[in-house]
Amino acid sequence: MTNRSSRIYALSFTTLLIISGCSDMGTEAPTTSSQPPPPSPTPEVSYLQQVRPILQRHGCISCHGGSGGLFVETQAQILQGGLHGPAVKPGKADSSLIIQKLSTVPPFGDRMPQGGPYLPDSTIQVIRSWINQGAKNN
Numbered sequence: 372m373t374n375r376s377s378r379i380y381a382l383s384f385t386t387l388l389i390i391s392g393c394s395d396m397g398t399e400a401p402t403t404s405s406q407p408p409p410p411s412p413t414p415e416v417s418y419l420q421q422v423r424p425i426l427q428r429h430g431c432i433s434c435h436g437g438s439g440g441l442f443v444e445t446q447a448q449i450l451q452g453g454l455h456g457p458a459v460k461p462g463k464a465d466s467s468l469i470i471q472k473l474s475t476v477p478p479f480g481d482r483m484p485q486g487g488p489y490l491p492d493s494t495i496q497v498i499r500s501w502i503n504q505g506a507k508n509n
């Protein structure tokens with residue numbers, strides 16, 4: 372009887388860990404809270420801070436103590452209008468009398484301000500935006 376010492380082969384496995392340089396996940400994907408652009412490209416126009424100073428600067432208020440039946444000192448007066456009805460149709464600049472009277476070819480009478488100098492397009496555009504945004508008393 373021969374005792375056979377069994378050999379235990381310890382097999383050591385060399386494990387090569389290949390750490391594949393996990394390519395830069397680096398830049399953190401922004402957790403998309405990116406907001407959609409505002410619906411209107413134009414920031415809200417203020418009657419009191421923008422429109423009224425325009426009317427004042429161009430003599431509309433001082434001359435319009437009732438010319439054409441119209442007063443233009445307050446938003447309410449402008450909405451009420453004069454001989455030809457409301458000077459402003461909220462939301463509809465193109466069909467608003469005040470815009471038509473500021474344009475090169477007014478539907479009747481003179482271009483405003485009567486006798487000039489007339490408003491630059493960019494200034495008229497401010498009033499247009501105010502009307503299209505609802506002609507608020509803001």
Ligand code: HEC
Nearest residue numbers: 429430431434438439453454455469472480481483484485
């Ligand atoms: C020098 C005086 C004078 C100035 C300044 C003036 N207006 Fe007039 N406006 C008049 C007269 C007079 C009429 C009536 C005759 C006409 O329609 O041309 C009138 C008419 C109008 C009407 C038509 C009213 C209606 O119902 O018939 C509007 C709107 C108007 N003006 C807006 C303006 C605005 C806005 C300004 C400033 C940018 C302005 N006006 C500046 C004298 C003036």
